[in-house]
Amino acid sequence: MKKLLKSPAGFVLMILFILVLAAGCSSDGGSEEGSSDSKTANDGKVNGTLEIQYFVGGYGDSWWKEVIGDFEEKYPDVKVVQHAGPNINEEMRSRWVSGDPPDVVYIDGAGSSETQMVEDGQLMNLSDWVKELKLEDGTPLMESFIVEPATYDGEIYSLPLVFDTWGTWYDKAWFEKNGWEVPSDFESFMSTMGEIKESEGIAPFVTTGKYPYYFLRGMLYPAFGAAGGNELLNDVIKGKESAWTSDKVLEVMKKVEKMAEKGYIDSGFGALNHTQSQMNFLLHKNAFIPVGFWLPNEMEKSTPEGFEYGFIPSPMNESGEPMAIVPDLRPLAIAEEAENPEAAKAFVEFVFTKEYAKLFSEHTGAIMNLKGVDLASNDKVPQYLIEANEMINNPDKVQIYHKPHPMSADLETPISNALVSLMLGNISAEEFTQKAEEAAAEYRESNK
Template identity: 30%
Template sequence: MNPDSQLKPYPTRRTLLRTAGIAAVAVPALAGCVTSGSDDKPAADSGAEKTADNPLGVKADAPLEVVVFKGGYGDDYAVKAEAKYTEKYPQAKVDHKGLQKVGEAMQPRFVGGNPPDVVDNTGAGRLDIGTLVSANQVSDLADLLDAPSLDQEGKKVRDTLLPGVIEDGTFGGKTVALNFTYTVWGLWYSKPLFAERGWTYPKTWDEMLALCATIKKAGLAPWTYQGKYPEYMNDPLLTMAAKAGGLDLVKAVDNLQPDAWKQEGLVQAATAFAELAGQGYLMSGSEALSHTESQAAWCQKKAAFIPCGSWLESEQKGVAPDGFDMVMGTVPALGGSDKLPVTAVQAASSESFLVPAKAKNAAGGKEYLRMLFSKASATAFAEANSTLPAVAGATDGLTLSSGLGSVRDAVTAARTDTLAFKFRTWYGPLAKAADDATGELINKRISPADWSTRIQKAADALAKDSTVTKYTR
């Protein structure tokens, strides 16, 4: 789902996950407020003794302030976790704020040294997590991750999360954010439409091209995409490249290694996607469409495939006709020598919760997150929002919609073969360079070789820029 789409005509949830440096509010003033002496120390937190029942040492009567992004998911799920907190700590006053412009409201509070105890740093204009980390403004969540799960006996919180969730919130070896939802990227189609036409979802790119030819002959466009935001096409392209080259290819890109974007897997994947345009398999006019327009056209069966993250089904409620029954398929394999199986998926977590370093009740903030990330809380969220939570097993036993069921099945089939490119979150300018180049590629304005050269030039410039904090994996 892309809940932020109700706020502005830009897929900000999507962008949050993959281009955090572009849409986030950079807060350079934060660096100035972290100085030597007492100012760089966390706010006093005179928590209680840590016990089996109180593993994080929460002071029973300490007030708790929670700020939550109130987008398409609403904030009822967060309020329910607060009720659980109040049930355990009835003396604690809980102050809840549901906001749409989190960064705008929180920037002066971080700079002033009086942030809330928990912040859901999500949505358009969120605070740049890289800036927060560099300014030592976020707490290390290791003690939360090592605390026992609230409702899964014998497991620590870290053991209850889906693959990649901890890594998604880790910067410089410290986990400073914990993401509540889990997004998977793939190719979407209407299951009844394919059954009616006798079409089989392709497992290889050769099969995809053959099917596209059949679809075109039937009078439908094989593909459309969210043309104004070519990042949507980058996802299957990069997933295909990662399957071909393996995780070493992904790490080379993220680590800004020389010639990383000229690796064979990337050039081959770019060549494959250039074929869609070259053979006329993209719906005419797709480049000019927004995400809502292209997705509506797809729901009208003007095109068979559309690339998107797992928020799509929820976003298309009220748009997709009854019986459309959309499902997500994994990106086809480039060839027989791929290093990752065809079942591998690109996945990442979102809805990013953090505990400020200067929170007055940091222990309470972490305990709140322990409650929010319980299996019961995650299951209730999945039922209410048709969205996969970051807690493993949260959808077990639920009757799922066609889309969410297909996403859950894809994650199950992938097992540990999940992948995620980090450069999008770490380096906003590089993400934009890659997206722009892909837009040019699939509209036949540059070649695959030019595509890789162009993005590599941007990566090299970034690698040489000493003002940019670098991350490695």
């Protein structure tokens, strides 16, 4: 060794030996499948390992498996590693925090927040790239969305895959049997709930207290849209100063207070998770529940015989005014630190077709966020979805309001906690709005 170091040639050989040894030590031998070390660099081509994270909830996973299978057939040099399940957002949290995220993420379910991910710099800016994308018929993708992508200071970080909307569900067969009026505004909503409480001896309305954002998104968002249009809806979501203590917000919260005072909200809702509240609804322990289009698919195996799903926009609007809908989009995004961005982009582009949009409705009973997809003539699409789709697209009956982006988890969590207190009758509407305004002030301060 000493002789080698004494000559120039020997010194060079020694340096080369050290470099080779270092490279060997940093190889990926023995790493687990799906970890970042197992990924293969694609050198600008669509190959290597592609990691995809998707939440499995009410929509199930059959559509994802079919699409991913087709993608692997088209791109045989790509190996897709799927990270999926009902708890996947929590399971993958450490990967995101440590800077080792999957390449593609479907943002949905508890523990996920698109806005939070953008604020944390975790998602790739897609603003320029999306302008190049086209559907199979050559139509630009940006012109084909039912609802355009969320923007953050004018920039796009995700593409809305699923067009869902929260609304209020009821059993059509039960209502027809008892002659109960299907509400079309808050006045008729209260009237019908009063009749049901008196005749059935139940609290007519239930939701989940474990995930109070169900009520926030399912009942309050459309109420804010109906009361103050897109401006009010956007202001409360962004936590704008004085928005939560405005007269219009207080007017809405007084309606919630009235529901609680009348005993129309199930007093046990605070302890229920989403599936427990949905099961109570199916068993006629309650008559109304706010959920998205995924409800019938999620509860398919538990739905009693003869139960007929009915859907209406949440009836928080005033009499004589259209009912309000706020689309709730579920987006696809690419990680800012994706190790295989080319395959990630190929997958996202692959998914957005009308053919897969039809399949999505068949698999999930929900709608993919693309215009011009014929559902009415498809006998595999459930009737409630066809009827809801027709209702939503009737401007005389329903007004659609748009939020700028999802509410940040940093704001939604404290507001949701205060909301539970209001619904349990522990605080007044005025106290709620004050707590919400304080939460918004803290949120604004933390994001300066």
